[in-house]
Amino acid sequence: MTKRIVVLPGDGIGTEVTTEARQLLVEIAALLGVQWELDEGLIGGGAYDQTGSPLPEETVAKCLEADAVLLGAVGGPQWDNLPGDVRPEAGLLGIRKRLNVFANLRPIRTWPGLMLASPLKPELLEGVDMIIVRELTGGLYFGQPKARVEGGRAVVDTLYYTRGEIERVVRRAFTLAQARRKKLTSVDKANVLESSRMWREVVNELSVEYPDVVVDHVLVDNAAMQLVTRPNSFDVIVTENMFGDILSDEAAILTGSIGMLPSASIGGDGPGLYEPVHGSAPDIAGQGVANPLATFLSVAMMLRHSLGYPEAADAIEASVLAVIEQGVRTRDLAGSGQAWVGTKEMSQLVRADVQRRLA
Ligand SMILES: NC(=O)C1=CN([C@@H]2O[C@H](COP(=O)(O)OP(=O)(O)OC[C@H]3O[C@@H](n4cnc5c(N)ncnc54)[C@H](O)[C@@H]3O)[C@@H](O)[C@H]2O)C=CC1
Ligand SMILES: CC(C)CC(=O)C(=O)O
Numbered sequence: 530m531t532k533r534i535v536v537l538p539g540d541g542i543g544t545e546v547t548t549e550a551r552q553l554l555v556e557i558a559a560l561l562g563v564q565w566e567l568d569e570g571l572i573g574g575g576a577y578d579q580t581g582s583p584l585p586e587e588t589v590a591k592c593l594e595a596d597a598v599l600l601g602a603v604g605g606p607q608w609d610n611l612p613g614d615v616r617p618e619a620g621l622l623g624i625r626k627r628l629n630v631f632a633n634l635r636p637i638r639t640w641p642g643l644m645l646a647s648p649l650k651p652e653l654l655e656g657v658d659m660i661i662v663r664e665l666t667g668g669l670y671f672g673q674p675k676a677r678v679e680g681g682r683a684v685v686d687t688l689y690y691t692r693g694e695i696e697r698v699v700r701r702a703f704t705l706a707q708a709r710r711k712k713l714t715s716v717d718k719a720n721v722l723e724s725s726r727m728w729r730e731v732v733n734e735l736s737v738e739y740p741d742v743v744v745d746h747v748l749v750d751n752a753a754m755q756l757v758t759r760p761n762s763f764d765v766i767v768t769e770n771m772f773g774d775i776l777s778d779e780a781a782i783l784t785g786s787i788g789m790l791p792s793a794s795i796g797g798d799g800p801g802l803y804e805p806v807h808g809s810a811p812d813i814a815g816q817g818v819a820n821p822l823a824t825f826l827s828v829a830m831m832l833r834h835s836l837g838y839p840e841a842a843d844a845i846e847a848s849v850l851a852v853i854e855q856g857v858r859t860r861d862l863a864g865s866g867q868a869w870v871g872t873k874e875m876s877q878l879v880r881a882d883v884q885r886r887l888a
């Protein structure tokens with residue numbers, strides 16, 4: 530059956546990296562001899578400018594009918610003074626909620642050719658291979674009220690979780706750990722937050738059902754330190770929305786650049802949502818220097834989790850590795866004085882390698 534893929538380019542470098550990823554998808558379909566229907570939708574600041582909403586209903590409807598959604602990134606300084614409910618980021622939170630993709634998988638690995646791109650010592654980075662499972666549709670980013678109160682003299686954000694919301698993402702993390710090295714680190718702030726105390730309770734209760742998985746609990750401040758002092762001690766990390774957001778950007782330095790971090794958001798009855806971990810990078814938007822590999826690796830996750838083509842996913846990952854090992858770098862990955870290529874050239878080199886593998 531024809532697969533339907535909706536691409537949501539968004540703003541800034543989101544449009545640049547998804548243009549390349551779309552080309553990759555077109556070429557892979559031809560190589561596999563399959564027909565995919567590729568459509569696009571508006572989201573973010575551009576959507577707000579055109580329609581008055583950062584998430585038009587037309588976009589939601591397209592996504593709900595798709596097999597998979599690929600998103601670039603949203604946001605930019607020109608929209609920073611908009612009210613919270615129409616900011617570009619509200620569109621992103623909105624599509625995650627409407628697709629009910631509560632489990633955001635963010636794999637973090639080191640790439641042998643890129644160890645020098647990280648400020649950390651290579652011996653520390655040896656064998657880093659972890660996945661952060663971030664709760665994506667609850668917590669502080671969604672809880673109500675979220676408002677200025679007391680005549681503007683005070684402000685409130687709400688960290689709200691139901692037990693069910695915690696259980697479903699923690700179960701995903703346990704299942705994932707079972708399929709990997711059977712180690713689950715739950716990250717919370719149970720020394721001060723009631724929500725974290727419930728989080729910890731749920732993890733402990735569910736651990737009985739997964740006796741082969743070794744569980745430990747780490748407070749988020751300590752976890753932030755351990756991520757860079759002993760990164761290869763982690764297998765699966767499960768944590769709430771905001772902690773996962775922050776820790777995964779921190780983990781980007783293990784891989785060499787945030788331009789190398791893909792993600793898959795799953796769990797709803799509908800399509801999975803695939804996106805690079807990075808944002809719209811207004812500081813480099815329009816210059817043709819964005820690293821497209823996080824988005825290519827997100828396409829690989831899409832092929833594996835939503836489209837059923839694991840061999841094509843393997844090919845993309847192998848091609849990224851091969852091109853890096855040949856010494857090709859985008860600017861974010863290049864050391865000082867090292868030559869680098871732009872978005873399009875990196876894209877072409879990886880796509881050509883994928884062609885060779887799938888031909
Ligand atoms: N998923 C999304 O749509 C996200 C959107 N944002 C939004 O993006 C805007 C910018 O946020 P920032 O905090 O600057 O985070 P950012 O991730 O956009 O950029 C942080 C730094 O990393 C660099 N960078 C990011 N992606 C890169 C890539 N593919 N290749 C090379 N360098 C890359 C940028 O140039 C910048 O120096 C804000 O409006 C923010 O709300 C931020 C994070 C995620
Ligand atoms: C709007 C933000 C929650 C986006 C972000 O930083 C992320 O999902 O990583």
Ligand SMILES: [Mg+2]
Pocket residue numbers: 774775778806
């Ligand atoms: Mg983030």
